[in-house]
Amino acid sequence: MTDYYRSKVKYNEIIATFDDVLIQPGFTNFEPSEVDMSSNLGSYKFNLPIMSAAMDTVTEELMAIKMALLGGLGVLHRNCSYERQLEMVRIVKRARSFVIDDVATIQPDESVSKAKYMMDNYNISGIVVVNEENKVCGIFTKRDIPFSKNDINNGKVKNFMTKDVISIEPGASREKALEVLFESRKEKLPIIDKGGNLKGLITKKDLAPEFPLASMDSEGHLICALALSPKFPESTHAQKLLKEIENYVDIFFIDVADFYKTSDIKGTKKLMDFLDSDFVLGNIGTYEAAEHLITKGNFNEDKFIGLKVGMGSGSICTTSIQTGVGAPTLFATAQVADAIIDYNSKISLIADGGFKNPGDLPKAFTAGADLIMSGHFFAGSTESPGYVDTIQGRKVKIYRGMGSKEARTSGYVADRYTEGSKSLPEGVSDYVPFVGDMEGVLLSLKEGLLNGMIYAGAKTIDEMKKAKVGVVSYVGQRESRPHDLLSRY
Numbered sequence: 001m002t003d004y005y006r007s008k009v010k011y012n013e014i015i016a017t018f019d020d021v022l023i024q025p026g027f028t029n030f031e032p033s034e035v036d037m038s039s040n041l042g043s044y045k046f047n048l049p050i051m052s053a054a055m056d057t058v059t060e061e062l063m064a065i066k067m068a069l070l071g072g073l074g075v076l077h078r079n080c081s082y083e084r085q086l087e088m089v090r091i092v093k094r095a096r097s098f099v100i101d102d103v104a105t106i107q108p109d110e111s112v113s114k115a116k117y118m119m120d121n122y123n124i125s126g127i128v129v130v131n132e133e134n135k136v137c138g139i140f141t142k143r144d145i146p147f148s149k150n151d152i153n154n155g156k157v158k159n160f161m162t163k164d165v166i167s168i169e170p171g172a173s174r175e176k177a178l179e180v181l182f183e184s185r186k187e188k189l190p191i192i193d194k195g196g197n198l199k200g201l202i203t204k205k206d207l208a209p210e211f212p213l214a215s216m217d218s219e220g221h222l223i224c225a226l227a228l229s230p231k232f233p234e235s236t237h238a239q240k241l242l243k244e245i246e247n248y249v250d251i252f253f254i255d256v257a258d259f260y261k262t263s264d265i266k267g268t269k270k271l272m273d274f275l276d277s278d279f280v281l282g283n284i285g286t287y288e289a290a291e292h293l294i295t296k297g298n299f300n301e302d303k304f305i306g307l308k309v310g311m312g313s314g315s316i317c318t319t320s321i322q323t324g325v326g327a328p329t330l331f332a333t334a335q336v337a338d339a340i341i342d343y344n345s346k347i348s349l350i351a352d353g354g355f356k357n358p359g360d361l362p363k364a365f366t367a368g369a370d371l372i373m374s375g376h377f378f379a380g381s382t383e384s385p386g387y388v389d390t391i392q393g394r395k396v397k398i399y400r401g402m403g404s405k406e407a408r409t410s411g412y413v414a415d416r417y418t419e420g421s422k423s424l425p426e427g428v429s430d431y432v433p434f435v436g437d438m439e440g441v442l443l444s445l446k447e448g449l450l451n452g453m454i455y456a457g458a459k460t461i462d463e464m465k466k467a468k469v470g471v472v473s474y475v476g477q478r479e480s481r482p483h484d485l486l487s488r489y
Contacts, residue, residue, distance in 0.1 A: 051072055064222075079412045091122070099220065217250055225252070283352060285327020351371070366467045403425060
C-alpha cells in the first residue's frame with residue numbers, strides 16, 4: 001500500500017480538514033494561459049472540474065443546464081418522484097444539442113390547446129407536425145398560436161401551422177445547417193429524409209458557439225447526471241419509469257450518506273445490471289471502504305467510473321455531531337486516492353462538500369481529487385430552486401441539508417441516511433445570501449483554482465496531485481487570514 005498521499009499530513013494520526021493544511025509554493029515555468037484545469041470522469045471530459053450537489057435546494061434542471069454549458073456538471077437531486085425526475089432529465093438532455101433526436105411531434109388534427117400545453121410542459125418553442133405515417137406536413141411554433149381564446153381551445157393545429165417547411169437532409173454538416181437557417185431566417189430546421197420521414201431537429205441556438213467549454217456527449221447533447229437510491233425499485237411501474245429516465249441520463253450517482261454497507265452494495269449491483277448508464281458510487285470516507293468496493297464489490301468495471309467521498313463536512317450537515325462518525329472531505333479524499341492508486345487508477349475521485357473558500361479547491365486536488373462537488377457555493381444563486389426572499393433587508397434563499405427534518409419527511413430520501421431514524425435529523429435548514437447568477441460564482445472558483453495551480457507550479461490537475469502539503473498550526477491559521485486590523489479587533 002502506497003503512503004504517498006497519507007504521508008503528506010500523517011492521516012493515520014490526524015483527521016485533517018481544509019483549514020488544517022496549506023499547499024507549499026512550487027516552481028512555475030509556464031504562463032497562466034497554458035494552465036489546463038480540465039478533468040475526466042470515466043469517458044466524460046469536463047473543462048471545469050466542478051459539480052453542483054444533488055440537493056433539492058441546489059440542482060434542478062436550470063442549474064444542471066447552466067453548469068453543463070459552463071463546462072462543469074450539475075447532478076439532479078432525487079428528492080422527488082420518478083415522474084418529476086423524468087421531466088428534469090428530459091429538459092436537460094434536450095436543452096442544447098447539434099441534433100435533437102427526441103423531437104416533439106403532434107398530428108395536424110390535434111387541438112391548438114394541446115400544442116400549447118406541450119410547448120409549455122417541454123419548455124420548447126415549436127413542434128413538428130407529422131401525419132400517422134410520421135411524414136412531416138408542417139411545423140407549429142409559438143408564433144402560430146392564435147390570439148383568440150376560442151381558437152386556442154377549439155382550433156386545430158392544421159389550420160394555423162406553417163405548411164411550407166424549410167428542412168435539411170440527414171448527415172448535413174453544422175456549416176450547411178447554419179447556412180440554411182440564415183438564408184431562411186428560421187430558428188428550427190427539421191431533418192427530413194427523401195421519403196418525407198422526420199429524422200431529427202436542429203435549432204439555431206444549439207448551433208451557435210456561445211458556450212465553447214460546454215460538457216457534451218458524443219452526439220452534442222449536454223451531459224446529464226441524476227442522483228439515485230441504491231434500492232432497486234420493486235414495482236413494475238417504477239422499473240419502467242427508471243428505464244425511461246435512463247434514456248436521458250449519462251451518469252447515475254448513487255446518493256447515500258454512507259455507501260459502505262452490504263445492502264447498498266447489493267442494491268447497486270442489481271441497478272447496474274438493470275441499467276446501461278455509468279455509475280458513481282458514494283459517499284465513502286476511508287481507504288478500507290474504497291479498497292472493498294474496488295476489489296470485493298464485483299461491480300461492472302465498464303460502468304463503475306467514480307467514487308464520491310466525504311461524510312459530515314457540509315455546511316448544513318450534522319451527521320458528525322449527531323452520530324460521532326464522519327470523514328471530512330480532505331481526509332476522505334487522501335484516503336480514497338491512496339486506494340485508487342493501489343487498485344484501479346481508472347476510477348475518478350469526487351471530493352464532496354466542506355468547501356468554504358475558492359482556495360479549498362486546490363487543496364482537494366492536491367489531496368487526490370479529480371473533481372469537486374459543492375452545494376454551499378451554489379445554493380444562493382439565481383439558478384438554484386426556490387425563490388428569493390428578503391430578511392432584515394438582505395436577499396436570501398433557502399438551503400437545506402438532505403438529512404434535515406424538512407427534506408427527510410418528504411418521503412423520497414428516507415433511505416439516504418439510516419432508515420427508521422427520521423426523528424434524528426442529520427442536517428439543518430437555513431438561509432444563505434442571494435449571490436445572483438451562478439456564472440459569477442463559478443468564475444470566482446475558477447480563478448481561485450487557476451491561481452492556486454500557478455502558485456503551486458502545476459499546469460494540470462494531475463500535476464496538482466504532486467504538490468506538497470503542510471500542516472498549519474492554529475496560530476498559523478490565524479496568520480493566514482486578515483489580522484491586526486482595526487475592524488478585526
